[in-house]
Amino acid sequence: MSPQIAAPGLLIRSLVALVLLFAGAVGAWAAASAPIVESTLPNGMRILVKTDRRAPVVVCMVWYKVGSMDEVSGTTGVAHVLEHMMFKGTKAVPTGEFSRIIAEAGGRENAFTSRDYTGYFQTLHKSQLPLVMKLEADRMSNLVMSADEFSKEIRVVMEERRWRTDDRPRALVYEQMMAAALRAHPYRHPVIGWMSDLENMRVEDAQAFYERWYAPNNATLVIVGDVSPQEVQKLAAQHFGPLKQKTLPRRKITEEPAQLGQRQFTVRAPAELPYVLMAYQAPALRDPNNEWEPYALEMLANVLDGNEAARLNRTMVRTDRVASSADASYDGVGRGPGMFYLSATPSQGRSVQDAEQALRREVAKLVAEGVTEDELQRVKSQAVASHVYERDSMFFQARQIGSFAMVDLPPDAMDLFLEKLKLVTPEQVQAVAKKYLVEDKLTVAYLDPQPLDGKKPSAPPAGLRHAQ
Amino acid sequence: MRSNRYSFIAGVALMALAHAAHALLPIQHWETSRGARVYFVENRDLPMLDVSVDFPAGSGFDTREKSGTANMTNNMLRLGAGGMNEDEVARKLADIGAQFSGRFDNDRSGVGMRMLSSPQERKASLEMLGRILNQPEFPASVLEREKARLIAALKEADTMPDTIAARTFSRMIYPTHPYGLRGSGEVDTIAKLTRDDLAAFHRRYYTAERAIVAIMGDVGRDEAAAIAEALTSALPKAAADAPVLPPVPPLEKGETRWITHPATQSHILMGGPGIRREDPDYFALFVGNHILGGGGFNSRMTDEVRQKRGLAYSAYSYFSPLLREGPFVIGMQTKGEQAKEALAVARKVVTDFVAQGPTAKELAAAKQNIVGGFPLRIDSNRKIHEYLAVIGFYRLPLTYLDDFVGKVERITAEQVKAAFQRRVHPDRLVTVVVGQAEQQAALEETARRP
Numbered sequence: 001m002s003p004q005i006a007a008p009g010l011l012i013r014s015l016v017a018l019v020l021l022f023a024g025a026v027g028a029w030a031a032a033s034a035p036i037v038e039s040t041l042p043n044g045m046r047i048l049v050k051t052d053r054r055a056p057v058v059v060c061m062v063w064y065k066v067g068s069m070d071e072v073s074g075t076t077g078v079a080h081v082l083e084h085m086m087f088k089g090t091k092a093v094p095t096g097e098f099s100r101i102i103a104e105a106g107g108r109e110n111a112f113t114s115r116d117y118t119g120y121f122q123t124l125h126k127s128q129l130p131l132v133m134k135l136e137a138d139r140m141s142n143l144v145m146s147a148d149e150f151s152k153e154i155r156v157v158m159e160e161r162r163w164r165t166d167d168r169p170r171a172l173v174y175e176q177m178m179a180a181a182l183r184a185h186p187y188r189h190p191v192i193g194w195m196s197d198l199e200n201m202r203v204e205d206a207q208a209f210y211e212r213w214y215a216p217n218n219a220t221l222v223i224v225g226d227v228s229p230q231e232v233q234k235l236a237a238q239h240f241g242p243l244k245q246k247t248l249p250r251r252k253i254t255e256e257p258a259q260l261g262q263r264q265f266t267v268r269a270p271a272e273l274p275y276v277l278m279a280y281q282a283p284a285l286r287d288p289n290n291e292w293e294p295y296a297l298e299m300l301a302n303v304l305d306g307n308e309a310a311r312l313n314r315t316m317v318r319t320d321r322v323a324s325s326a327d328a329s330y331d332g333v334g335r336g337p338g339m340f341y342l343s344a345t346p347s348q349g350r351s352v353q354d355a356e357q358a359l360r361r362e363v364a365k366l367v368a369e370g371v372t373e374d375e376l377q378r379v380k381s382q383a384v385a386s387h388v389y390e391r392d393s394m395f396f397q398a399r400q401i402g403s404f405a406m407v408d409l410p411p412d413a414m415d416l417f418l419e420k421l422k423l424v425t426p427e428q429v430q431a432v433a434k435k436y437l438v439e440d441k442l443t444v445a446y447l448d449p450q451p452l453d454g455k456k457p458s459a460p461p462a463g464l465r466h467a468q
Numbered sequence: 469m470r471s472n473r474y475s476f477i478a479g480v481a482l483m484a485l486a487h488a489a490h491a492l493l494p495i496q497h498w499e500t501s502r503g504a505r506v507y508f509v510e511n512r513d514l515p516m517l518d519v520s521v522d523f524p525a526g527s528g529f530d531t532r533e534k535s536g537t538a539n540m541t542n543n544m545l546r547l548g549a550g551g552m553n554e555d556e557v558a559r560k561l562a563d564i565g566a567q568f569s570g571r572f573d574n575d576r577s578g579v580g581m582r583m584l585s586s587p588q589e590r591k592a593s594l595e596m597l598g599r600i601l602n603q604p605e606f607p608a609s610v611l612e613r614e615k616a617r618l619i620a621a622l623k624e625a626d627t628m629p630d631t632i633a634a635r636t637f638s639r640m641i642y643p644t645h646p647y648g649l650r651g652s653g654e655v656d657t658i659a660k661l662t663r664d665d666l667a668a669f670h671r672r673y674y675t676a677e678r679a680i681v682a683i684m685g686d687v688g689r690d691e692a693a694a695i696a697e698a699l700t701s702a703l704p705k706a707a708a709d710a711p712v713l714p715p716v717p718p719l720e721k722g723e724t725r726w727i728t729h730p731a732t733q734s735h736i737l738m739g740g741p742g743i744r745r746e747d748p749d750y751f752a753l754f755v756g757n758h759i760l761g762g763g764g765f766n767s768r769m770t771d772e773v774r775q776k777r778g779l780a781y782s783a784y785s786y787f788s789p790l791l792r793e794g795p796f797v798i799g800m801q802t803k804g805e806q807a808k809e810a811l812a813v814a815r816k817v818v819t820d821f822v823a824q825g826p827t828a829k830e831l832a833a834a835k836q837n838i839v840g841g842f843p844l845r846i847d848s849n850r851k852i853h854e855y856l857a858v859i860g861f862y863r864l865p866l867t868y869l870d871d872f873v874g875k876v877e878r879i880t881a882e883q884v885k886a887a888f889q890r891r892v893h894p895d896r897l898v899t900v901v902v903g904q905a906e907q908q909a910a911l912e913e914t915a916r917r918p
Contacts, residue, residue, distance in 0.1 A: 054513050055847035087765070096775065099765040104833055106840015108764075125843055155778030159733065163781050163801050167629065167731040270730055272624040309558035317617075318554065318610075324617040348616050378562045385565025385584055388516055392848045452627055452730055 033391055036401060036411050037229035043245045044217025047236050048401055048411050049229040052394050058129050058225030059398040061121040062136045065220070065406050066213035068193075069115045069186040069253060069336055075205050077193015080113040081157055082206045086120065087111075088149045090142040095149055098135060105131055115187055116335045117406035123395060126226045130235055133221075137239040140214055150203035158199075161192045169269040173277055173447050180265055181279045181443040185256040187336040215246035220405050224398040256281070256337050264444040271449035273324075274352040277343045278359060281441040282330065284338035288409055288416055294332040295420045296428040297340060297436065302379040303371050303429065304328035304342075304362065309378070311362060312344075322350050322358045335407050340436060352446055363437045370430030380422055387418055493846060495856065495866045496689060502676035504700040507856040508683045508692045511849060517585045517685035518853040519594070521601055521699055522571060522578030522861055524791065525673035527651040528713050534665060536653015538673075540614065541666045542570050542577045547610045550603035554610060557596065566593040568600070574647050575713075575791045576861055577673070578680075585686035594695055602702045604670060606663040619655050630801075632727060633735040633902040640723060640898045641740050641795060645716050675706035682856035684849050716741045716793040724899040734807035734903025735799075738814060742796030743891055745789040745862040751875045752887035753787055758834045759826045759884075760818065761785025761798060766833065768817050773800055779810045785818070791862075796892055804904040811901065819894040825885025838876050845869075 034051045041047065068079050089095035102109045107124030122132045165171045175190045182188040193201075221240065223232050259281055285294040304311050305328035312326035323344040332338040342363070344355040390396055404413045496508045504521075530538045546568055547554040561568055564583070571578040579601050583593035625631040635650060642648025652658070681696045719740050743753060754762075761769035761784045773783035783800040798818060802810040826834070846852050846869065859868050 055843055057843050057847045096765075096771075100833070103763065103766045103837040104840070106837055106842070106844075108841060108844060123844055125840060128840075152776070152778035156774055156781055159779070159802060160781035162732045162803060167733055270627060272627045273620060307558060307562035309555055309562055314555055314558075318613070321613055321616075324620045345620070348620055378559065381563055381565050385567075385589075388514065388584060389567070389582060391514055392516070392850055394847065449627075 038411065039229070039233050041216065041237060041241055043241065043243055044215075045236070045240050045243070046220040046405065047233060048220060048222045048405060049227070049232045050224045050397060050401065051226070051228060052224055052391075052397070053226045055394075056126050056226050057123065057394065058126045058223060058227050059121060059123045059394045060129060060132045060136070061119055061222040061398050061402050062140070063117055063119045063220045063222060063402045063406055064214060065117055065218050066209075067114050067116045067118055067335075068189060068191040070213065070251065071186065071189065071193075071209075074197060075193075075201065075209075076189040076197045077157070077161075077191070078197075078201060078205050078209045079118055080191055080193065081154060081198070081201060082209050083111050083113045083118050083120075084153050084157060085145050085150065085206050085210075086139055086143060088143075088145060088153065090138050090144055092138055092142065093135065095146075098139070101135065102132065107132070113191055115191055117403070119399075119402060121395075121398070129223070129227060129232075130239075133235050133239040136221075137243060140216065140219065140240070141243050143210055143214075145203050145207050145210070147203045150206065154198060154201060157192070158195065161195060161198065164192060165190065166195075169267065169271040169447055169449070170275060172269055173267045173275065173445050176265065176267055177277055177279055177443065177445045180263055180445065181259075181281065181339065182256050182337065184254045185336055186253065187334075212249055215248065216240055216243045217245040218248055220402060222398050222402040222405070222411075224394045224401070253336070259441055259443075262439045262442045262444070264446070266446045266448050268448045268450050270452045271447060273345050273447075274449055275343065275345050275447035276352050276356045276359070277341065277445045277447075278356070279443050279445075280340040280342075280437055282332065282338040282340040282436045284332050284334055284336065285409065288413055288420070292420070292424070292428060293432050293435075294330075294338070295417070295424050296432040297330045297332060297338075299376060299379055299421060299424045300366070300371075300429050300433055301328045301330040301340065302382075303375045306379050307382060311375075312342075312359075315362065316344065316355070316358045317347075320358065321347055323347055323355045326355070326359065333403070333407055333409070356444065363433065366430065366433040367437065370433075371426050373426055376424065376426060376429070383418055383421055387414075493852065493869050495859070495869075496692075497860075497866055498693070500676070500681070500693075500697050500700050502700060502703070502705075504676050504679035504681055504696060504703075505860055506681045506683065506692070506696040507860040508689065508696075509852055509856060510686075510688060510692070511684065511852075512686050514849065515585045515686055516582065516849065517590060517683070517687055518580065518582050518849055519597065519684075519695065519699070520571065520578055520580035520682045520853065520857055521597075522576045522680045522682075522857055523674050523678050524575060524711070524861070525577035525669070525678075526573050526575040527649055528574045528646045528791070529673060529711055530646055530649050530653070532646075532649065533657065534653075534661065535649045535657040536618075537661060537665050537669050538577055539572055539652050540611070540618070540658070540661055541604075541606075541669045541673075542572045542579075543614060543618075544606050544611060544666055545570070545579060545604045546600045547614070548605040548607045550599035550605075552599065553607070557600070560592070560596055564589050564592045564596075566596065568597075571857075572651065574651070574794065578857075590687075594698065598699050598702075601674070601699060604666075606666045606670075608663045611661070611663055611666070615658050615661060618652060619658055622652060622655055622658075629729045629731040629733070629735045629902040632729065633737050633900050636725060636727060636902070637737040637739070637797075637898060637900045638795070640725065640900065641719065642716065645714060645792070647716065647790070647792065647794070671704045672707060673711070674703060676700045676703040677706035678710070679703060680857065680860040682853055682860055684853035684856060713792050719893075719896050719898065722893075722896040722898060724901070727900065727902045729902045729904065731903060732803060733801045734804050734810075734901050735801050736807060736811055736814070736899070736901050737797060737799050738811075738818075738897050738899045739785075739795055739797040740893065740896065740898055741793040742787045743789045744791065744793055745864075747789065747891075749883075749887035749891060750789060752879050752883040753891060755831070755834055755838065755876055755879045756821075756826060756884035756888055757785055757787055758838060759830045760821050763834060763837060766837075768821060768830075769798065769800075769814065772813050772817050773802075773810060777809075777813065779806050779813065783810075783814070807901055807903055811899070815894070815897075818892065818897075822885075822888045822892050822894050825881050825888065828881060831879070831881050831884065835876055835879070839873050842873055845872075
C-alpha cells in the first residue's frame with residue numbers, strides 16, 4: 001500500500017527503473033552462491049564483486065556514501081539534484097553524451113538517491129564493462145555543471161516533487177510523518193527536498209556538494225555478473241586508480257533527542273478515503289553480530305504483515321473487516337534511526353479511529369500474549385525460499401550488496417541476517433513489542449480527505465522566474 | 469574521436485552477440501492430452517521453478533453490464549479453493565515458501581507460482597496451484613468483502629488525476645469496444661456481481677483447450693509434461709462457441725478533452741488505438757517508438773520535453789499490442805500553467821516523426837541499443853518465463869527470441885515511417901488533460917468539459 005514506506009525516500013532518476021528496483025524484492029536474503037570478493041584501491045575506493053555467469057551480462061554500480069542526511073539547512077534536496085546533474089556532462093563527454101553512449105552500447109542506466117547514499121548503475125553486455133568504468137571514473141572527478149543546464153534540470157526536479165509528493169495525499173502524510181516523528185535528525189527532511197529549497201537552489205550548491213563528497217575514498221564499486229573479480233580489479237585500477245583521494249568533511253549528524261510523549265497530527269488533502277499511519281521510533285541495526293533486537297523487530301513486522309495469512313490481514317481485513325488494508329513494516333537498515341510503521345485504511349462505514357483502535361489492539365495483544373512458534377516458523381520458511389529466489393536477479397543482488405556497504409554493514413550481511421532470523425524466539429519478539437511499541441515512542445498521522453473541488457490551486461513558485 | 473571508439477566497441481559486441489543468439493533458448497512446446505499448449509525451458513542453474521497458466525479471459529472478455537467479472541474471478545481464485553478457506557490457502561503457501569501471483573490485463577487472465585524445486589516443496593506448491601486453478605469456491609461472504617474493498621479502492625483512485633486521465637482516455641479511444649471497459653469493473657457493475665457470475669466465467673473461460681502453460685526452471689521435460697497435465701486435466705471443457713474479441717473500429721476524428729482537477733500538475737495523455745500483437749509492422753513500430761518515446765533519455769519525446777525544456781520528469785510513448793488493436797499512448801505530467809506548452813511540444817514531436825520518420829543516425833542508435841541490449845531481455849528466469857507466456861499466448865514463433873535481433877537489424881527508416889503513417893494519425897489523436905481549471909480556462913484550446 002505504501003511504497004514510500006517500503007523504500008523510504010528512495011528517488012530514482014526516471015521512471016524506467018522502477019520495475020527493476022522493486023521486482024523480485026520480495027525477500028532479501030543472500031544466497032550461498034559465489035562469494036562477494038572485496039578489495040580496495042590505494043586511493044581508498046572500495047570494490048565488491050560477485051560473479052554470476054548465468055547470462056553474458058554485468059550490472060555495474062558506483063555508490064557514494066552521501067545522501068540527503070548529509071545536506072545542511074537551506075539546501076535540502078541537493079544530493080538528489082546533484083544525481084540529476086551527474087548526467088549533464090564532463091569536458092570529455094559533453095551533456096547528453098553519457099546516456100547516448102550507454103544506449104549505443106546496448107545498456108540500460110539510471111541512478112537513485114536515498115537518505116543514506118547516492119548510486120549510479122548500468123546493466124549491459126559484459127564486453128562493455130571497460131566502457132562504463134571509464135565513464136564513471138570520468139564523472140567522478142571531471143563533472144562540469146553549467147548554470148544553463150542546472151536551470152533546466154532544477155525544473156525537472158520540481159516536476160518530480162509535484163508528481164511524487166505534492167499531488168499524492170499519502171506521500172504527503174509520509175513526508176510530514178518524518179518531519180513530525182523526528183525533530184532534529186536530518187532524516188526528517190524529504191530526499192526530494194522542500195520546494196522552497198529547490199526554488200532557492202543554485203548551481204553553486206550542487207557544485208559544492210559534488211566537490212565535498214564525490215571522491216574515490218567515498219565511493220564503492222559493486223559489480224555483479226559474468227566477470228571475474230580479478231578482471232574487475234584490473235579495470236578498476238586502470239580507470240579509478242588515477243583519481244585523487246580527498247579529505248572528506250567530518251560527518252556531523254544531529255542526533256535525535258529522546259521522544260518524551262506521543263505526537264499526532266492531521267493532513268488535510270483532496271482524497272476519498274481516510275488513512276492512519278503510526279510510526280514508532282525503533283533501533284537501527286548497528287552491530288549485526290551481537291545485536292538481537294533488530295532481528296526480533298523484523299520478525300515482528302513479518303508476523304503482522306509478512307504474508308497473506310499474517311495477523312493484520314487476517315484479523316483486520318478478513319475477519320473483523322474494520323480495514324480495507326492494513327500494513328506493518330520495520331525500517332532498521334540505515335545510517336540514521338530506525339522506525340516501525342503500522343498503517344490502515346478503514347473499510348466503508350468504519351472510521352479512521354476504528355482502524356487505529358484495531359491496530360492498537362493488535363499491538364496490545366502482542367505485548368500481552370506474544371507470538372507463536374508456528375508464526376515464526378512460517379516467516380522463516382519464507383525467508384529461506386526468498387534466499388533462493390533473489391539469486392534470479394543480478395540487479396537485486398547488486399543493490400543489496402551496495403546498500404549494506406553504504407550503511408557500514410558487511411556486504412554479505414544477508415547471509416548473516418538469515419542465520420540470525422532463524423534464531424529469533426517468540427519471547428524475543430514479545431520483548432521488543434513491549435519495549436518499542438509504546439506510547440512515548442509513537443507519532444500518529446491522520447489523512448483527513450477533502451473534496452476535490454475544495455482546494456485552491458497553488459500559486460506558481462516564485463523562484464521559477466529565475467529558471468525561465 | 470572518443471565517440472568513434474565507443475562505436476567500435478559496441479560494434480564488436482553486436483557481432484559476438486549475433487552468433488551467440490542461436491540456440492540461446494531452446495523452447496520446447498507440446499500440447500497436453502486436453503489440448504492445453506505448453507511452453508518449457510529447462511534451466512538447472514537455480515533450485516527453483518516458475519509455472520504459469522493463462523487464458524484468453526482478460527477484461528476484454530467482460531460485458532458492459534457485468535464489467536469486472538473477469539478481474540474478480542481472477543482475484544477470488546485463491547480466496548477459498550478445494551476445501552481450504554482463504555486463510556488455509558495463505559498459510560500453506562507461506563509455509564512452503566511459494567509465491568503465488570495472478571495475471572490480469574485486457575487479454576489475459578491467469579495464475580502463476582514461483583516455488584523451490586526440491587521435490588517436497590515443488591509437489592506441495594503444484595498441488596496448491598492446481599487446487600486454486602481447478603477448484604475455486606468463490607465463497608459469497610468473501611466476495612462481498614472483496615467487492616467492498618475494490619469499490620473503496622476505485623473511489624480513492626478516481627480522485628487521482630492520473631486515474632481520471634487514463635479512464636477518460638481509454639473510454640475515448642474505445643467508445644464501444646470492450647478494451648474501453650475498466651479492467652476492475654465500475655462501482656455499480658462490481659456491486660452487482662454474484663458468485664454465480666464468477667463460477668460461470670470460470671467455467672466458460674478457464675478451459676483446458678484455451679490454457680497456455682509456461683514452465684521455466686529446474687525440472688526435466690518428463691516432469692514438466694506431468695506438471696502441465698496435472699494442472700490442466702481437470703479444467704472445465706470449452707464450449708463450441710469459443711469467445712473471440714470483436715475488431716476495434718478506427719477513430720473517425722481527433723478530440724481534446726480538458727478536465728478540471730486541483731492537482732498542481734496537469735496529466736496529459738494522447739493517442740489512439742494502435743496495433744495487434746501479430747501486426748506485420750510490429751518490429752518497425754517497436755524500433756520506431758524506441759526513437760519517438762520509448763528509448764528513455766535518448767528518445768525525441770524525453771529530449772524535447774524534459775532535456776531541452778525541463779517541462780516534465782517523465783515523458784514517454786508506447787504501443788501496447790494486444791489480440792486486437794491495443795493502445796498507442798503518449799504521456800507526461802507538467803505544472804498546470806505549462807500544460808499548453810508541453811502539449812504543443814508533444815504534438816509537434818509526434819507529427820514530425822510520422823511525417824518524416826527517423827533519421828539514419830537515430831535508427832542506427834536505436835538498433836544498437838536494442839540489439840546490444842538483447843542479452844538483458846533474457847538474463848533471468850523471470851524474464852524468460854514472461855517471454856514463454858507471451859510467445860504461447862500470442863502464438864508467436866518458437867524462434868521468436870532467436871529471430872529478434874535479425875528482425876530489428878533489418879528494419880529501415882522507410883519502413884518505420886510507412887508503419888507509423890499506417891498506424892498513428894496525428895490529425896485524429898485523442899487528447900486528455902486533467903489539471904487546474906484556472907490555467908485551463910486561459911487556454912485557447914477548444915475546451916470541451918465532460
